[in-house]
Amino acid sequence: MKVETLRWSHNQLEMIDQRILPAAFEYVSYDSASSVAEGIRSMVVRGAPAIGVAAAYGVALEALRLQSESMADFNIGMDAGFSTLAASRPTAVNLFWALARMRGVWESVAEQSSATVAQRLLAEAHEVLAEDIRINKAMGAYGAALLPDGARVLTHCNAGALATAGWGTALGVFRSAVEAGKNISVIADETRPFLQGARLTAWEMVQENIPVTLITDNMAGYMMAQGEVDAVVVGTDRVAANGDVANKIGTYMVAVLARRHDIPFYVACPLSTIDMSIASGASIPIEERSEDEVKGFRETHWAAEGVTIRNPAFDVTPAELVTGLITERGVILCPDAPKLRELFR
Template sequence: MSKVETMRWRDGRLELIDQRLLPERFEYVVCDCAERVAEAIRSMIVRGAPAIGCAAAYGIALEALRTSGEDHPVFDATLEHAFEVLARSRPTAVNLFWALERMRHAWKRMAGQPPGLIAATLLEEAHDIFAEDLRSNLAIGERGAALVPPGARILTHCNAGALATAGHGTALGVIRSAQAQGKNVSVIAAETRPFLQGARLTAWEMVQEDIPVTLVTDNMVGYLMSRGEIDLVVVGADRVAANGDVANKIGTYTIAVLAERHGIPFYVACPLSTIDRSLESGSAIPIEERSPEEVLGFRATRWAAEGVRARNPAFDVTPAALVTALITEKDTVTRPEREKIERLFERR
């Protein structure tokens, strides 16, 4: 189990690790309403698909509690606005919309009940979403660890660890579970330009857990694979389409192509809540374009010349044909395709 507590509910408020500051500083940001949670998601105080979903659920609960003393017209209008604000915070991670839809169903089931009772029910639903994500991550970790040979050198990209989830992590959950089984794995963390989630977050998490980690720039991956220095790849996902195409942090597609070229297993670890069966393929997944300023420099440092234009797509799509297996809490799906993915939900 990870030592990292990404988010916590304290004294009626949501506290989030400010992931923009890691690894230099470790601080929590306090959110007391839906707008503050939405801003935390937009600004990447909290990031990672499962963690975004959990945070959004708590954002709805916060708004319900804040207005629980109002009459129904005010309470309902305020809550509806909270759903809209949170839904606009980031477009690619489907867990955001999955969690909001689940919170909306919980709200509608309580139609006509006193606002105070509805607010308590919504808070309980948010707690359940958080707890279920943690259980899912632990199950993913156990399933994924079975695929990891002893002494494996594992490449991961971005951060799909405790910081990106309710705890333990998806991709890093596989690594944590493998290490707990005594497999003596080591991690190669791609730095993940331009926001450096691998360098700042994944490497930091592995240091906290005393798991050996080596940081490399994204463009070193092919070289290391060609030298036989990577045994497998495991990444997370922000959205998986019905056919198994995977949207994940920009650069994932490149790594998948290189893994295929060198005969290296490429695994994707994610909960079922990340699978969007409403989208036929990855071409329909909305790809967030973030500020070009993230490419032109980092924090107070700028390295590009004034007047240079930049692009900053935050995600790319890896075709299902390049995925060795999709690791979920219910099952491991080798060479994922539509029929195999659909069967995951039939067994729920």
């Protein structure tokens, strides 16, 4: 199955509405930076690489929308579009990486006509998407080599095709292992409160006939203690310069449990997700989302009225708990600041 999380169609960006999967499969169309920003904010699209690709297209869409304006109005509108996209979600560094890349392209052709600038930005957005798939497949090949035949691999949240332009980071490792002829099976945490594991990871694996077992988040320790987990592979939204990893809330608990049970804990991580400007995970901004996501689901509420609710969307796993980062340039075992600096030389 080829999951096109994002696609360009009839001069608009179309994105799978991940809020309604697996009950329904629909695309939503976008035609401006502000509409793409709302799609990111409301979780129509999620996953760091996919957010980055969406942001690149958001910039291109804004340029196309403004290309008939005067150069002064075009520049003012583009700056506003960049700001709107940057404010959509704070934790996933791919968002800011993509915006910086698109701004660099814009500045390199700023003296040309608005129409020319718009077409150049659109071409760059197409390349960001294609590059993401190439990177994911490279990571998948490196990660697949880490998994023995017959491995039972636990994952948390969704780091699959739906979280990227296609193929996936953590789930891309599983796809590559199966493609290489390995008989692996997946254990998916449901991933409260947004249920990305139950709704998205399980759906992707079922579509491709990769054996998958769904568990609640608080069952992971039991499964490990019973000897039913051979490895853990997760994705990430931002990696600090020292190797600390920010990923979906609950990842830190999984990493601690994996260390307790001597199970390797791998993080599938494109270089665009490594933020060398942040020294450690303590400086990674953690998004707090609406309390409604914890109160219940859609029209059904199960929390007591008046209770205080916290809803941090991410947590940070210290580098010391990470067995290895799986990147498009290879596997970085026991990641630390010197090893990550070497990656960018």
